[in-house]
Amino acid sequence: MISRVADYCFWFGRYLDRAESSARLLQATRTLVFDADIPVTQCWAPLVIVAGEFEPFVKLHGEPALGNGETVQEYLTWSGDSTVSLRRSVRAARECARGIRDQLSLDIWEEVNELYHWLGRDSTRLLYRDNREEFYRNVRRSTQLVLGLVRSTMLHEEPMSFLWAGVMLERSGQIARILDMHHHTMQREGAHDIVQVALWMSLLRACSGAEAFMKANRGRVSAQSMLGFLLFSPDFPRSLRYCLRSAYGLLRRVWSGPSDDFELHQSISQLGALLDWLDLRAENPDLDIIHELLTHVVDETGEICKQVVQEIQGPPRPQTAQSQSQTQ
Amino acid sequence: MNEYIHGVLQAVAAKTLGLLEAYEPLAGTYDELVESEGRPRAHTRTLFSLLSRLSPRELARHQALAELSLYSQGVTFSVYSDQQGTEKIFPLCLVPRVIGAREWAAVERGLVQRITALNLFLDDMYGEQRILKSGLVPADLLLGAKCFDPKLRGIAPPGGVRIPIAGIDLIRSPDGVFRVLEDNLRTPSGVSYVVENRLVTKRVLRDAIELSAVRSVEQYPIELAATLRALAPQGGDGHVVVLTPGIYNSAYFEHSFLARHMGLDLVEPSDLFVDGDVVFVRTTHGPRRVDVIYRRIDDAYLDPEFFHPDSLLGVTGVMRAYAAGNVVLANAPGNGCADDKAVYPFVPDMIRYYLGEEPTLAQVDTYVCARPDDYAYVIDHLDQLVVKAVDEAGGYGMLMGPQSTLAQREEFKRRIIAEPRKYIAQHRIELSTCPTWDPSNERLAPRRVDLRPFILTRPGETWVLPGGLTRVALVQGSYVVNSSQGGGSKDTWVERLEP
Numbered sequence: 001m002i003s004r005v006a007d008y009c010f011w012f013g014r015y016l017d018r019a020e021s022s023a024r025l026l027q028a029t030r031t032l033v034f035d036a037d038i039p040v041t042q043c044w045a046p047l048v049i050v051a052g053e054f055e056p057f058v059k060l061h062g063e064p065a066l067g068n069g070e071t072v073q074e075y076l077t078w079s080g081d082s083t084v085s086l087r088r089s090v091r092a093a094r095e096c097a098r099g100i101r102d103q104l105s106l107d108i109w110e111e112v113n114e115l116y117h118w119l120g121r122d123s124t125r126l127l128y129r130d131n132r133e134e135f136y137r138n139v140r141r142s143t144q145l146v147l148g149l150v151r152s153t154m155l156h157e158e159p160m161s162f163l164w165a166g167v168m169l170e171r172s173g174q175i176a177r178i179l180d181m182h183h184h185t186m187q188r189e190g191a192h193d194i195v196q197v198a199l200w201m202s203l204l205r206a207c208s209g210a211e212a213f214m215k216a217n218r219g220r221v222s223a224q225s226m227l228g229f230l231l232f233s234p235d236f237p238r239s240l241r242y243c244l245r246s247a248y249g250l251l252r253r254v255w256s257g258p259s260d261d262f263e264l265h266q267s268i269s270q271l272g273a274l275l276d277w278l279d280l281r282a283e284n285p286d287l288d289i290i291h292e293l294l295t296h297v298v299d300e301t302g303e304i305c306k307q308v309v310q311e312i313q314g315p316p317r318p319q320t321a322q323s324q325s326q327t328q
Numbered sequence: 329m330n331e332y333i334h335g336v337l338q339a340v341a342a343k344t345l346g347l348l349e350a351y352e353p354l355a356g357t358y359d360e361l362v363e364s365e366g367r368p369r370a371h372t373r374t375l376f377s378l379l380s381r382l383s384p385r386e387l388a389r390h391q392a393l394a395e396l397s398l399y400s401q402g403v404t405f406s407v408y409s410d411q412q413g414t415e416k417i418f419p420l421c422l423v424p425r426v427i428g429a430r431e432w433a434a435v436e437r438g439l440v441q442r443i444t445a446l447n448l449f450l451d452d453m454y455g456e457q458r459i460l461k462s463g464l465v466p467a468d469l470l471l472g473a474k475c476f477d478p479k480l481r482g483i484a485p486p487g488g489v490r491i492p493i494a495g496i497d498l499i500r501s502p503d504g505v506f507r508v509l510e511d512n513l514r515t516p517s518g519v520s521y522v523v524e525n526r527l528v529t530k531r532v533l534r535d536a537i538e539l540s541a542v543r544s545v546e547q548y549p550i551e552l553a554a555t556l557r558a559l560a561p562q563g564g565d566g567h568v569v570v571l572t573p574g575i576y577n578s579a580y581f582e583h584s585f586l587a588r589h590m591g592l593d594l595v596e597p598s599d600l601f602v603d604g605d606v607v608f609v610r611t612t613h614g615p616r617r618v619d620v621i622y623r624r625i626d627d628a629y630l631d632p633e634f635f636h637p638d639s640l641l642g643v644t645g646v647m648r649a650y651a652a653g654n655v656v657l658a659n660a661p662g663n664g665c666a667d668d669k670a671v672y673p674f675v676p677d678m679i680r681y682y683l684g685e686e687p688t689l690a691q692v693d694t695y696v697c698a699r700p701d702d703y704a705y706v707i708d709h710l711d712q713l714v715v716k717a718v719d720e721a722g723g724y725g726m727l728m729g730p731q732s733t734l735a736q737r738e739e740f741k742r743r744i745i746a747e748p749r750k751y752i753a754q755h756r757i758e759l760s761t762c763p764t765w766d767p768s769n770e771r772l773a774p775r776r777v778d779l780r781p782f783i784l785t786r787p788g789e790t791w792v793l794p795g796g797l798t799r800v801a802l803v804q805g806s807y808v809v810n811s812s813q814g815g816g817s818k819d820t821w822v823e824r825l826e827p
Contacts, residue, residue: 002593113400
C-alpha cells in the first residue's frame with residue numbers, strides 16, 4: 001500500500017486510542033479524587049505531567065492550577081493549544097480519516113465525523129458543564145464504536161494492520177504512563193496496603209479490567225497481583241504485554257512478504273527485544289523496580305513508533321505536499 | 329439530529345396546499361418544469377403530479393434530512409478563504425430538473441462534436457498549428473492565451489487523447505435553446521455531487537424516478553475507470569492513480585469519492601517520485617510503477633521542474649516522464665489554451681475547420697475586446713453587458729452591467745482600456761429557472777439554473793454522462809450559481825429514450 005496512507009492509518013489508530021484513553025483517564029481521575037484519601041493536587045498534576053504538557057500548562061495557568069481539577073480537565077479536554085487534548089486528538093483522527101477515506105468503511109467515517117461535529121456543538125459544551133460523567137462516557141462509547149467498526153467492517157489487510165498496530169502501540173504507551181503515575185502517587189503518599197488495593201482497583205475499573213482481573217485471580221486481590229495483571233496478562237487486551245505482542249504480530253505480518261527484507265525492519269526486532277525483556281520480568285514481578293520498568297517501556301514504545309513511521313515512509317522524501325486552490 | 333428536524337417542522341406550518349399551487353415562473357424566462365400557463369411540459373408530467381401531492385411541510389422535512397445526511401457523510405467542500413478550514417455542504421434542492429429524451433440526444437451529439445473539435449484543436453496548437461496559418465482565427469490571440477505553453481509543443485500524449493474528462497457549462501436561454509457558456513477542459517469538478525445527489529433524491533422521490541424512466545448516473549465512476557485504463561500505454565492492466573493536492577483542497581471530497589468508487593489509489597504529490605523518466609509511487613513494500621495519473625492538480629503545480637521552478641509543490645520530473653511517453657496525464661497539460669474565455673468565441677470556427685460540419689450546439693454571442701470593433705462596442709455598452717476577465721473563474725472578476733453602479737462600470741472601463749485582451753463581454757442571457765425550495769418563504773420559487781454535463785473520451789469513443797450537474801442560484805434574483813458564492817445543486821433527470 002501507499003506509504004503515506006499506511007502512515008495515516010497508523011496515526012489514525014494512535015489518535016483514536018489516545019482520545020479514548022484521555023477520556024478514560026480524566027474520568028478515572030475524577031473517581032480517584034473521591035475514592036482515595038490523597039491531596040487533590042496529587043490526583044490532577046500527574047495527568048498534565050504524563051501528557052508532557054507541564055511547561056505549557058504552567059505558563060498558561062500558573063503552577064497552583066495543577067491542583068485545580070476543573071482547569072486541568074478544561075485544558076486536557078478542550079484546549080486548542082495542547083496537542084494532546086481530547087478535542088485535538090479527535091480532530092487529528094478525523095483529519096487522518098479524511099486522508100484515508102478510501103480505506104475506511106462508510107460506517108467508520110460517519111462515526112468519526114459525527115464525534116468530531118458533536119464535540120464542536122454548543123449543546124456538548126453544556127453537557128460537559130452539567131453532566132461530566134455522561135460527557136466522558138459519550139466520548140468513550142463513540143471512540144470504542146469506531147474501534148469496533150474498524151475490526152468488523154474493514155478488510156483485515158495491510159491498512160488495518162497498520163491502523164491496529166497504531167492503536168496497540170499507543171495503548172501500551174498510555175497504560176505504562178497511567179501505571180507509572182499511580183505507582184508514583186502511592187509511593188509518595190506511602191499509602192497503606194488497604195488504600196493501595198483500593199487505588200489499584202479504581203485503576204482496574206478505569207481500564208475496564210476489574211471483572212477480568214477477578215476472573216483471572218478468582219477474587220484474590222493484592223496490589224502486586226493487580227499490577228502484575230495490568231502489566232503482564234497474556235490474555236487481557238488492555239495489558240501492556242498483550243498490546244505489545246499484538247503490535248508485534250501485526251507488523252510481522254505486514255512485513256513478511258516475499259519482497260520484504262525482514263532484517264531491514266528494525267521496529268520489529270526492537271519490539272521483539274522489548275517483549276523478551278518483559279517476559280523475563282513477568283516471571284518474577286517486583287514492585288520495587290516498577291518505575292524503571294515502566295519508564296523503559298514508555299521510552300521504547302516511543303522509539304518503536306518513530307521507527308515504524310520511518311520504515312513506512314522508506315527513504316527520505318524530496319518534497320512536501322501542500323494545499324492549493326482550484327478553479328474549475 | 330432530531331432536534332434539528334423538529335425545529336424545521338416547527339417553523340414550517342402544516343400547510344395543506346400542494347407545493348405547486350402558488351408557483352409562478354418568472355416572466356421572460358424558460359422554466360424547466362412548466363410552460364408559461366403553468367401546465368407541465370410533456371416530459372415533466374410525472375414529477376409535476378408528484379410535487380402537486382407533496383405538502384411544503386413534507387418537502388421541508390425531506391430537505392432537512394437530506395442536508396443532515398450529506399453533512400454527516402462529510403459530502404462537503406472546504407471554504408478556501410476560511411483559515412479555520414470550515415466545511416460546508418453544497419446545498420441540495422430536492423426538486424429535480426428534468427430534461428426530455430429527444431432534447432438530451434441533441435445536446436449529447438453537440439457535446440461530442442465540440443469535444444472532438446477541441447481535442448483536434450489542442451493537437452494542432454501543440455503540433456503544426458495549421459489553424460493559425462489558415463487565417464480563420466487570430467493567431468496572436470490564440471498564442472497569447474495565458475495557458476498556452478510553447479514548451480509543450482511537439483509533445484503528443486501517449487494514447488492521443490488530450491481531454492479524457494471534460495465539463496461543458498450550458499445554459500438555456502428564454503427561447504428554450506441550450507447554449508454553451510464555458511468549456512472546462514483542465515480539471516472540471518462537481519461530478520461527485522451528481523452521483524451523491526441522485527442517491528439522496530432517490531430516497532425521497534423513488535417512485536417518480538422509476539415512473540419518469542430516469543437514466544442512471546451511478547455508473548460514472550465505472551466509466552471513468554474504464555476511460556483511464558484505456559489510456560494506459562500497455563492497455564488494460566496499467567496502474568492508474570488519482571492525484572489530489574491533499575485533504576485541504578476544496579474539492580478533496582470529490583477526489584476521494586472518485587478514487588473510492590473506482591477502487592484506485594488516491595495519492596498526493598509527495599507519494600510520487602520520478603526515476604529514469606518513469607513515475608513511481610512509494611509503497612510500504614517499495615516503489616511501484618505508475619502508468620496513468622488522473623490528476624486533479626492544476627498545470628502550474630504539477631511539476632516544479634517544468635512549470636514553477638520555485639514551487640515546492642508537485643512531482644519533480646513528471647513532465648519528463650510524460651514527454652518520454654512513460655506516463656499518461658489525464659487531462660493533458662496545456663489544455664487551458666482551449667478553454668480560455670478569449671478562445672471560446674472561436675470554437676464554432678474550429679468545429680467547421682476540423683470537422684467540416686456546422687456546430688449543432690449553440691453558444692453565447694461574445695465580444696472579444698482584443699478586436700477593435702468589439703472593443704469599441706463594449707466600452708460604449710457596459711451597462712448592458714456582462715464583462716468577464718478571461719483568466720478568472722468561479723464567478724469572480726465579472727461585471728454584471730445591467731445591475732452595476734456607475735463606479736463599477738468606470739472601474740471596468742479602466743481595466744479594459746489597460747488590457748483589452750483580458751476581457752470578453754456578452755449580453756446577459758436570462759437563464760432558465762427551476763422550482764426551488766425557498767426555506768425563508770416555505771414555498772417553491774423560480775431560481776436560475778445552469779448545467780454542467782461531463783464527457784469522457786477514450787481512444788475511439790466518447791461517452792456523455794446523462795444529465796450532469798445542475799447548479800442553482802439559491803438567492804432570489806441572482807445569476808451566480810457557483811458553490812463559492814451561494815449556489816446550490818439539483819439532481820438532473822434525463823428521460824430514457826423510448827425504444
